Amino acid sequence: MNTKLSPGALGTAGAIISVAVMLLLGIFGNLGIYSGAVEMMMKWHMFFSLTPLGIAGGVIEAAIISFVLLYCFSRIYNRLS
Numbered sequence: 001m002n003t004k005l006s007p008g009a010l011g012t013a014g015a016i017i018s019v020a021v022m023l024l025l026g027i028f029g030n031l032g033i034y035s036g037a038v039e040m041m042m043k044w045h046m047f048f049s050l051t052p053l054g055i056a057g058g059v060i061e062a063a064i065i066s067f068v069l070l071y072c073f074s075r076i077y078n079r080l081s
Helices: 009-030 034-044 050-081
Strands: none
Touching: 009 034, 009 050
């Protein structure tokens, strides 16, 4: 059985999950919950902060990075399978 991944679908799914996680971290960070995870995200993502503009920037950055990485992953996987 030869399974192929759809690069666009996998990239989009990853981007959607990343957007949800980043948005939740922004909301929880402003509530004082999961402050350790919020601090790590602020170190790892150059546009993420707890301001509304920083949350939007982090969401966009995470979506783009996730889409590109998972798209490339699925293309490589499909070539190897």
